[in-house]
Amino acid sequence: MQPIFDFFFDQYYNYPTLFIILEIIAVIFGFLSVWYSKQNNILVYPTGIISTLIFVYILYQWQLLGDMMINAYYFLMSIYGWYIWTRKVDPEHYTPITNTTKGENIKSVFIFIATLLFVFVVYEYFDKWNSWTAYVDTLTTAVFFVGMWQMAKRKIENWLFWIVGDIISVPLYFYKGLVFTSFQYLIFTIIAIYGYKAWKKNLRNDLRPA
Template identity: 60%
Template sequence: MIEFLFSQYKNYPNYQIALEIIAILFGLLSVWFAKKNNILVYPTGIVNTAIYVYLLYQWSLLGDMMINFYYVVMSIYGWYNWTKKNNDEGATFPIATMTKQEYKNAIIVFVATILFVLAVYWFFDKFTHYTAYIDTFVTGIFLVGMWLMAKRKIENWIFWIIGDLISIPMYYVKGYTFTSIQYIVFTIIAFAAYKEWKKNLVN
């Protein structure tokens, strides 16, 4: 079983394997802090995504590389939002549901992201494997999820769950078993996080 799961790594540079494991550890911390509605989701997430920007470039997953770069930027934005206070009434952005306008904006962001990533893959001639098309779709899902998390919208977890479930087999097929396992754990935490955020929901 171990040989079946991890044989892909025999030709990988040791430093890439080490970086992947470090990124995964910080990623798991980040998702756990997100579940707890804790602002530490952002600094831990920045470490995770910054490492993955480099690794995904090496692995030619350009869509996911760009989404991780976007995560870094949105983490700074989210970090700022989550620190804002409204006098003594708590956070300016409490946990809430999406508005009708935000649903429309999410659709626009999703479609625009997919078109942009498709253009990038085409320009760099990276449509060499069917996972490139899946990566493009997942990039749109995750980008919307990150945007909604920064705004503390509970629907962000639905996008994370969908993207995580698709990412599990995608990364395994590409040969990155550790990252695939990471997304299994992400999915479990995301389901729990949705239930936990729902308890604190402000309609």
């Protein structure tokens, strides 16, 4: 049993206790945020804001620039999404779940490419191309940027981006030594699959004639 425990948590032996506590808190609120998103509940945003702020601090300390920018972007998009989700499209209805339009798909491609270029420039400027994880980090950053933008717009396709990004992030964060965060992304993957199914059912019900 001890070798298994050491395999998963040995990297935490030299971590400051504060970092470990903050990571656990961030993971808990991150889990709550994704769960509320699956439930199509507005609490996805306040819980997400707490999680992302903590992760920005942690990732800055470890110089994981791409991941840090993801969470800084999440924080900003959470504020934007909070506004969109509480905005009424008419006197009785709030912004509904919908499919992405052709124009929104074009915007998604633009966000993806622009993010790749932006993160590339940041890594180049700070000379951080010292590991294969930097290239994977660049890719996941672009995937998550699109997913977060689509979620703020309440587009069902956002879940597909979360699923892809979460699957890649599980081994990536484990390799980086953030085991709790790796477990978090494993749970995120499962929730994202169910979230996609739940939103799809919600969308079908909204389209059903009254």
